[in-house]
Amino acid sequence: MSKLVIVGTVAFDAIETPFGKTDKILGGAATFIGLAASQFNVDAAAVSVVGGDFPQDYLDLLANKNIDTTGIEIVKEGKTFFWSGKYHNDMNTRDTLATELNVLADFNPVVPEDYKDADYVMLGNLHPIVQIGVLEQMTKKPKLVVLDTMNFWMDNALEDLHKIISKVDVITINDEEARQLTGEYSLVVAARKIHEMGPKYVVIKKGEHGALLFHNDNVFYAPALPLEEVFDPTGAGDTFAGGFIGYLTKTDDISFDNMKNAVIYGSTLASFCVEKFGTERMQTLSRQDVHKRLQQFSDLTQFDIELS
Ligand code: AMP
Secondary structure, X not given: OOXXXXXXXXXXXXXXXXXXXXXOEEEXXXXXXXXXXXXXXXXXXXXXXXXXXXXXXXXXXXHHOOEEEXXXXXXXXXXXXXXXXXEOOOOOOEEEEEEEXXXXXXXXXXXXXXXXXXXXXXXXXXXXXXXXXXXXXXXXXXXXXXXXXXXXXXXHOHHHHHHHHOOOOEEEEEHHHHHHHHOOOOHHHHHHHHHHHOOOEEEEEOHHHOEEEEEOOEEEEEOOOOOOOOOOOOOHHHHHHHHHHHHHHHHOOOOHHHHHHHHHXXXXXXHHHOXXXXXXXXXXXXXXXXXXXXXXXXXXXXXXXXOO
């Protein structure tokens, strides 16, 4: 079975949406990616850092989903990364209220020995220097490296971000961030410019409007499933990334055609993530739930047209 290394924040989040407000709950990019990838039963390890304030229960939750947590360092005297955000009424845009790096500020990642030869690497959202540090520890060239990032790192570590972008095969990024990174409004032009920075594949996430996959002149579009209820979009992007890389790790096929399926899986899993606060929905998600929704997805996008 192929192995997957996941790096990203493991965090406390405090979220405010038009439907309610949470205190500090479990969050973080690696958490959402791991929960999504666990749907594929892949051999995955998370690399991250938390403080002494982080409950063991949360680490157990990941371990119970078969995610190796030995690469999650616990800094006993430190505080866990904290993020807080507030969603606007459209639920597609949000303001970040706080980003407290805490133990992430001096984090030196250590990839567990058994995973240094992994074929798949998911560089989830966190400092680009940490992402570079993980890649440098791999003892053989992975088959596929996927990078996810966000505006925070464009604002605070652009030079290092460009370094890591130049080293990856796939980047997943949301529409606003693609525009910020390239200075281009058109997503087609933005994707071309990002190709020129390094990644052969560019995935642009458009929230409730789906996702676009670009590879040279090929483009694939997956809509987001129209949902009756969107409760909390936090982690949808990471869940998408986890579904995308989880599916590719499981199938061990990195062709463009298979990446299309990976995008569909990513969108499907993200559609569950937003139904409850934080990681709640992803914790109980069953394979049956996923299959049912994949069928809905297929029905939604299926049509027969005769071209005359
Ligand atoms: P998403 O909604 O997919 O963009 O991801 C939200 C998750 O990203 C939250 O659980 C946060 O803990 C985490 N997060 C927020 N800001 C950052 C950041 N600057 N670096 C890494 N992770 C972050």
